[in-house]
Amino acid sequence: MGKKKTKVYRSKRPHKHLHIALVYNAASSLAVDSPEDRGSMADLRKMIHHIARALRSLGHRVTILPLADDLFAFHRKLRRIEPDVVFNQYDDVAHGVLYEMLFAAIVQMMGFCITGSPALALGLSRYKHTTSKLLHGLGIPIPPCTEVLEKVSDVNRHEWRFPLIVQPSHEDAGIGLDRNSVVHTKKALREQVSYVLQEYKQPVLVQSFLPGREFNVGIVGGKRLRLMPIAEVRYRNMPPEIPPIMSYAAKWIENSMEYKKTSIICPTAVEPELARQLYDIAMRAFRAVNAWGYGRVDIRLDEDGIPRVLEVNCNASLENGIGLARSAKRAGISYPQLLQMIIDAAMEGTPHDISVPLQTL
Numbered sequence: 368m369g370k371k372k373t374k375v376y377r378s379k380r381p382h383k384h385l386h387i388a389l390v391y392n393a394a395s396s397l398a399v400d401s402p403e404d405r406g407s408m409a410d411l412r413k414m415i416h417h418i419a420r421a422l423r424s425l426g427h428r429v430t431i432l433p434l435a436d437d438l439f440a441f442h443r444k445l446r447r448i449e450p451d452v453v454f455n456q457y458d459d460v461a462h463g464v465l466y467e468m469l470f471a472a473i474v475q476m477m478g479f480c481i482t483g484s485p486a487l488a489l490g491l492s493r494y495k496h497t498t499s500k501l502l503h504g505l506g507i508p509i510p511p512c513t514e515v516l517e518k519v520s521d522v523n524r525h526e527w528r529f530p531l532i533v534q535p536s537h538e539d540a541g542i543g544l545d546r547n548s549v550v551h552t553k554k555a556l557r558e559q560v561s562y563v564l565q566e567y568k569q570p571v572l573v574q575s576f577l578p579g580r581e582f583n584v585g586i587v588g589g590k591r592l593r594l595m596p597i598a599e600v601r602y603r604n605m606p607p608e609i610p611p612i613m614s615y616a617a618k619w620i621e622n623s624m625e626y627k628k629t630s631i632i633c634p635t636a637v638e639p640e641l642a643r644q645l646y647d648i649a650m651r652a653f654r655a656v657n658a659w660g661y662g663r664v665d666i667r668l669d670e671d672g673i674p675r676v677l678e679v680n681c682n683a684s685l686e687n688g689i690g691l692a693r694s695a696k697r698a699g700i701s702y703p704q705l706l707q708m709i710i711d712a713a714m715e716g717t718p719h720d721i722s723v724p725l726q727t728l
Contacts, residue, residue, distance in 0.1 A: 384426040385450075388430050389430065389454045390433075390453055390454065393433030395408065414456075419431055442477070451480065453482065454710070455481050465490060468487075471483070480716070481713060482713040483682040484656075484657070489681050491681075492678075494537060498678075501655060502676055502679075508648065508675040510577055511528065511575040511669075514573050521560075530551045530575075531556060531576055532576045533560060533563060535570075536572040537567075537569045541614050541618040542567075543566075546625075548614065576610075577667040578670055579669055581668075582597055582598065582645055582666045582667070583597075583631075586650070586661065586663070586664065588661075588712055589659060589715040590718065595697070596697045599631070600629065602628060603628070604628050649664035649676075661709050662679065
């Protein structure tokens with residue numbers, strides 16, 4: 368029997384050659400980057416140049432525009448170059464800061480087309496507790512015991528079913544998740560809540576720890592969404608003292624045990640009914656937060672095999688070869704084609720979103 372061929376994506380219409388402003392956050396974080404940390408500024412700049420090279424291969428003119436400490440200087444530069452679209456790679460680098468939401472709002476208020484999700488969706492995806500309650504209200508399964516705690520004494524206000532996972536409520540990219548994040552006793556819960564409150568200066572999200580398989584569902588497009596092949600996160604051979612979670616170390620620290628023992632299988636083997644459930648839940652969650660253009664929904668199975676949404680990632684990482692780009696490649700979509708699909712969605716524009724540029728900005 369012959370090997371099954373991957374269907375290659377081909378755009379149905381030729382694209383215009385555009386002037387693209389590729390924007391990223393060039394502000395230095397307070398933490399010192401280490402060579403083994405793949406979430407470092409050096410890795411970010413490398414990704415930005417890969418994106419620029421891919422966009423230029425499509426015939427677009429690209430201006431890389433870093434934004435650091437001078438918003439007014441950035442505003443003047445953006446006005447001067449007048450791009451057709453702003454390719455948004457702005458991401459916060461300080462704990463608890465929510466400027467990526469404000470950045471998207473500012474660009475839209477200036478009258479520019481911007482890739483990815485609008486400001487409201489970006490804000491919602493960072494307020495994890497609010498997103499979870501929104502999804503729950505819409506009948507989309509989330510982990511049980513989902514609560515937000517603002518002080519250690521709030522632990523006593525709830526009935527808990529252990530184990531639980533504890534994390535900052537306004538972070539992403541695995542920030543605040545470590546070897547102590549899964550707790551099995553009320554004492555350990557109090558200690559971890561206290562640590563997160565002190566270290567990250569924000570409310571704490573507590574949820575039931577789900578023991579089942581973990582999946583990522585990539586989504587690309589505007590009014591018509593395209594679902595990427597399902598990826599599975601596997602934590603096989605993880606030492607028993609390390610919880611099987613996508614912690615910061617598992618995501619970014621190459622020399623850590625978490626990173627070495629965590630693998631991504633894409634596409635993964637799932638039963639047709641489970642695949643249908645995963646795609647349905649991912650699509651509904653993506654639409655619920657008003658995400659647009661591209662993103663990723665993280666889902667994990669509970670002890671009964673029910674898929675529950677862990678997180679909706681608007682503007683997921685576009686690093687070539689991993690995450691969304693890897694899933695797209697498995698679907699026959701090359702890296703430049705993926706970026707073009709994101710641009711096409713931006714040019715299409717989000718529905719029910721009236722844009723009234725403020726020319727004085």
